[in-house]
Amino acid sequence: MPGVYILDMYYSVEHCGVYVSVRQSILAILDQGSSYGYRLRAEFERRTGATWPLNVGQIYNTLDRLERDGLVVKGETDAEGHVFYSISASGHDEVASWLRSPVLRAETTRDELAIKLAIAVTLPGVDIDEIVRLQRMSTMSTLQDLTRAKNSGGDPGSTDELAWLLVVDSMIFQAEAEIRWLDHSRSRLTRARAEGLSATGIQPELPRRGRPARSEPTSTNESVAR
Amino acid sequence: MSQELLRLTGVSRQYGRGETAVSALAGIDLTIAAGEMVAVMGASGSGKSTLLTVAGGLTKPTSGEVVIDGQWISELSAKQLAVVRRRTLGFVFQDFNLIPALTALENVTLPLELDGWRARDSRRAGMDALASVELSDRAHRFPDDLSGGQQQRVAIARAVVGTRRLILADEPTGALDSQTGELVLRILRRRVDAGAGAGAVLVTHDARHAAWADRVVHLQDGRIVGQTSQGTAEEALLGADR
């Protein structure tokens, strides 16, 4: 399978969000019939084009948690020592509901880049244009790698290949979206600078008056200091 | 070292004079090798179209040199330049530039006929080019009877017809949906990868399309502010022309 390493690289930051899907994916695979750790790992990797390699320890951890939550049942051990797990009725329901529900992006991604730019724009003496320029080139290069990987794959003659293409396309569109956002940010910054905005360093402590304590449910139209 | 198809050295281009002069290109150095596809990106007004028309010998640079396939443009007569353009260059204009009085097929075969191809040969080449953009069934329609995206595909067929080796395409996917856009990129890629010494420069706003290129050149205010290639993010950054 081409391009696997590239995909790893690009996704290494997003593993936090991905774990949720690993749990659901393992469960969905078990919904097809009972299986054991090594086999589940192989199935997961086959079905996602080996894009997110897992170690078998992660699989067993996941299985333990699924068992604890009553979604799978630990069964027989076969002659070779494989411990078989099978899905429970509530596990089956969970799979159905996972497939039915949209993935809420906002809950799964913690966007480091957005945070980085937001912080950088407030720091005096930081060349934010240069940060945006370098990030854009880096993401563009990733996008080129992904495109090359996609184009060097075969025709989607099998569902495995098709599954892999869907995953690569998703990454391609995400990289593209990031580039568009960076271009948008660049013109926003240029415009803001033309209007005389500049970074401020640490803001002096503001007077208490008019600033509600964080947990108090007071006025809703409090505007953020900029 | 691979063969050089196009070289721009210190190319600048100004429009107008004095106070109102616009510097559309400022000191561009760019080389395209045979077998290479290069994408040019940049904000509106950054000089992409100007770069392409200068590279294609359609606009004279205010200063600097343009060398197309070993020929110094500044040393050619208008007639010689026209021959270079016809034989070596395929140009896709941002606004298509089809001739309204000619059918799709006639538009595509025009450069071949001007170049003295036999009618049968140019017709066959023209139909092949139209087939590659999936427009065989519209060959005898006039541009006015085609949709915007179809006109764009005719313009692409006209640029790649025959054996032209340097394709210069200004937003060739601008009017196309995502799948048809990929079809066009596949055509350009195939031409460049065929090992026949072809190369392409592609102007685009679409990062997904630019990513099909071997190299992406980033323009800003008429200058190259960076270049990226596959798998070389770090190197590209270090080598950025700044």
Ligand SMILES: Nc1ncnc2c1ncn2[C@@H]1O[C@H](COP(=O)(O)OP(=O)(O)OP(=O)(O)O)[C@@H](O)[C@H]1O
């Ligand atoms: N014939 C002309 N006369 C005067 N100025 C021109 C002419 N052609 C282009 N320009 C100016 O040169 C600059 C670069 O124009 P160019 O058409 O190369 O930009 P571009 O990057 O292709 O933009 P777009 O993405 O909008 O097509 C612009 O500021 C434009 O106004």
Ligand SMILES: [Mg+2]
């Ligand atoms: Mg233009």
